[in-house]
Amino acid sequence: LDHxxxxxxxxxxxxSANCPVMTIRLPNA
Incomplete structure (x- = not known):
């Protein structure tokens, strides 16, 4: 169960971390 x-x-x-990261990187790029 722990795994x-x-x-x-x-x-x-x-x-949840990938979505904001991609959204933040797009404008910066």
């Missing part, structure tokens, strides 16, 4: 919870949390963090 599943950690995996789900990691995916959410990565996905």
């Amino acid at each position: 599943i919870l950690f995996g789900s949390t990691a995916e959410r963090v990565v996905r």
Whole structure:
């Protein structure tokens, strides 16, 4: 269960982090 919870949390963090990162990088680029 720990691995599943950690995996789900990691995916959410990565996905939620990738969206803002891409949005911020586009104007800067």
